[in-house]
Amino acid sequence: MEPTFSPRRVARAIGVSESSLKRWADDGRLSVHRTVGGHRRIHRAEALRFVREAGLQVRRPDLLGLPNPSVPTDGSGRAREGGDPAATLYDLLTACHPRGVHAFLLDLYMSGMPVAAICDGPIREAMSRIGELWKCERERGIVVEHRATSALLQGVASLRSVVTHAPQEGLEHRVRPVVLGGSPTGDPYLMPSILTAWVLAEAGFADINLGPETPAEAFVSAIDDHKPAIAWIACSVPDARPSTNDLKDVLKALAPHGGSLVIGGRGFSADPPPPLPRMSFCATMSDIHGFTAALRELDAAPGN
Incomplete structure (x- = not known):
């Protein structure tokens, strides 16, 4: 409660x-x-x-049951204060400090930074830097990346547990329209869909994250059950990219209630699928935020 x-x-x-x-x-x-x-x-x-x-x-x-933003990165050091947010987050992630990550992300959010900007800026930059470590020290780099991912997942989950977003009138005039999505079969990455869900929640949607390794048939079944205003597919592995027929099946399931499909990730940017009606490619979280804003404006236009 x-x-x-x-x-x-x-x-x-x-x-x-x-x-x-x-x-x-x-x-x-x-x-x-x-x-x-x-x-x-x-x-x-x-x-x-x-x-x-x-x-x-x-x-x-502390009076609101929140962590102090000035938290240690490990047993001896402290998070950088007043410096580059990506560098501070990098310190916290490589130290595997979930509580520190939570506190720092909360500090950024409370400063007024949009969720999409947090994802595209500090989170993307810090995780990209961590992802390069294996090139110098393969075994250690893999361990650091896995621990950093775990810390980020816990930090984001903790932040979402204390921050909810004011309901907005959205698509089809529902207070909190449903959105759902995940990553396709062959894509094991958790983070892209978790961040996408967070961005959409800030935009006023009720999100359902299907997670990684989700077959096209499962997307279609979930769409039939929940009738989302938006479905997303985040693909980070080029070889796991859904076929054009799979994308058409998802769009067909969305059609009866006017839903749209958003795709994104390295798997799509490396080899973009052909354009399809009601499908949009978003390269960044800010693109997703802009897409939802444009969709709401279209829905609010006279005659809709």
Whole structure:
């Protein structure tokens, strides 16, 4: 269950007066609910949403059950402060420090950086650098990459557990339209779909991640069951790229409810499939974010 806090505790956490916080709640800028006894309570995710949108800071993360952003990278060193975000994240990942990764990603998110920018910037740069280690020290590089991936997976999962996104009216006028996706058979990578799901969640969608090694038939079955507004296929292995017929089968399953297909990853960029109706290629997470924004604008246009 998501934790809730009193206005006094939230006010102390962000360094403002309790009266200011109550005024913002009365003005409708901050959502609160009341207990059976009539006391005001604020969900943590709602407090974080307000702080981020208002340009404030969480000065006492511990009061909201959050980690301190200044965390050690290992037993002796500390994460770089005020430096390059990718370099700081690299330090935390190579030290296999999931709690530090969580705290640092939360710090970036609360500073106002969009999820897509976090994925395309610090995460991509740090993981690309880690992926090059095996060229110099193959065995050690593989171990470091696997441990870093584990730390990043845990850090992202922890962050998503404390940050939820405000519902938005989306496609087909549903409050939280469903999106689903994964990676095809022969592609074992977890991270691309996890980051894609995170970006789509920030855009206001309810995400279903099918994970790696998902056959085309499973995509079609999941689409039939959940009727998503968007399906995604992330392919990092060129040899695992779905055939054109597989892509057509997925699009056919999406057609009855007007769904769209987004594809991306090295597997597609190396050898792009032929253009197909309602299918878009996105090279970056920012492309995916832009695609969803354009889709919502199209849906909101007169006559739709």
